[in-house]
Amino acid sequence: MNNPTTCHALSWIEAQWKRGKEFLGTSTGILCGAMTWVSHHELVKGVCDAGGFGILAGGSMTPDELSQQIKHLVSSGCGPFGVNLIVFHPSFQELVDVCGQYNVSHIFLGGGLPSSTVFKSLASYGIKPVAFAPSAALARRLILSGAQGLVIEGNEAGGHVGPVATQVLAQEILPVVGKDVPVFVAGGIGNGRGILSYLCMGASGCQLGSRFVCTHESQAHNSFKEAFIRAQARDAVLSYGIDSRLPVIPVRAISNKATENFVILQKSVVKDIEEGTLSLEEGKMKIEQFWSGALYRAVIEGDIEYGSVMAGQSVGMIKSKESCKQVIQTLLKEMVEAFTEIKMTSALSCNT
Numbered sequence: 001m002n003n004p005t006t007c008h009a010l011s012w013i014e015a016q017w018k019r020g021k022e023f024l025g026t027s028t029g030i031l032c033g034a035m036t037w038v039s040h041h042e043l044v045k046g047v048c049d050a051g052g053f054g055i056l057a058g059g060s061m062t063p064d065e066l067s068q069q070i071k072h073l074v075s076s077g078c079g080p081f082g083v084n085l086i087v088f089h090p091s092f093q094e095l096v097d098v099c100g101q102y103n104v105s106h107i108f109l110g111g112g113l114p115s116s117t118v119f120k121s122l123a124s125y126g127i128k129p130v131a132f133a134p135s136a137a138l139a140r141r142l143i144l145s146g147a148q149g150l151v152i153e154g155n156e157a158g159g160h161v162g163p164v165a166t167q168v169l170a171q172e173i174l175p176v177v178g179k180d181v182p183v184f185v186a187g188g189i190g191n192g193r194g195i196l197s198y199l200c201m202g203a204s205g206c207q208l209g210s211r212f213v214c215t216h217e218s219q220a221h222n223s224f225k226e227a228f229i230r231a232q233a234r235d236a237v238l239s240y241g242i243d244s245r246l247p248v249i250p251v252r253a254i255s256n257k258a259t260e261n262f263v264i265l266q267k268s269v270v271k272d273i274e275e276g277t278l279s280l281e282e283g284k285m286k287i288e289q290f291w292s293g294a295l296y297r298a299v300i301e302g303d304i305e306y307g308s309v310m311a312g313q314s315v316g317m318i319k320s321k322e323s324c325k326q327v328i329q330t331l332l333k334e335m336v337e338a339f340t341e342i343k344m345t346s347a348l349s350c351n352t
């Protein structure tokens, strides 16, 4: 039987993420963010069965591949799950049609600001659109355009990231739109204490990525998982662009030869453009394709030296391989412990 402090903690947490849970259709406000090559149906099912919300990484899939993945989830009786799509994907509409055909409940729209046509297309299928908000002004605009939920993802996250830290985004955006739609905070969260802190600030839940990479259900190669377990926060570094004509969205990954090769590739692309053997558009494409190919090499083939080991700064908090259920149970336990500590400390200071 839970003691009164634990009961108090649980009911406080329940009240804070009630809205997020209702929006997602889950029993916790914990989401596992889409991770290209990692977030296939096994991981999504594992997260959903453990009470979280799993998101398929549809960004690099063809419509047929996405359809196969969703079929697995539907036939396994999986609870509500989301699909992450990139708005500039050449087959974007076909991918939305696949989601509509299987009554997918939520689409997480990445890769830039979605147009009103995108929101209309999702609305025609009754799919709830969730968008990524990089500032308070854009969060407001996305809601006016039709976003029913938002993710705010800070610079500490793994994969492609924006320039602003999670804490700053949370302070800036949650007070402005946190009461209008459910807002989920992502980036650098590896522990229940982190989740609790964002619930205190008005989040409806939190999205974690790196923390789920080493689960048994994740299809990442064993070498990829081992690299996560060895890494410290400071090993998850940002890639950078070397020429303003070739804009690079920074990628956070564990430092290795791929980080160096990315700079070498950019230098050779710049040289080819200057010599006229490559157009600027072809150059941009080559740079864009680098990360997707390098991520496959690391996640699926296990080449953690020359492939891209995308990871957030939270990677330092990952100590072992566990099931999705163990991860979510641990996060919940840590949330309750943190709440209890705060409560005991405030009771002590009141008595003195």
Ligand SMILES: Cc1cc2nc3c(=O)[nH]c(=O)nc-3n(C[C@H](O)[C@H](O)[C@H](O)COP(=O)(O)O)c2cc1C
Residues within 6 Å of the ligand: 032, 033, 034, 035, 036, 038, 057, 059, 084, 110, 153, 156, 157, 158, 159, 160, 186, 187, 188, 189, 207, 208, 209, 210, 211, 309, 310, 311, 312, 313, 314, 315
């Ligand atoms: C290996 C890896 C691949 C990722 N791929 C994607 C992706 O395809 N689409 C996306 O929206 N976010 C992607 N992300 C970001 C996650 O969905 C999530 O928001 C992020 O990992 C949260 O930060 P954390 O890693 O500190 O928990 C990726 C992250 C990692 C670690």
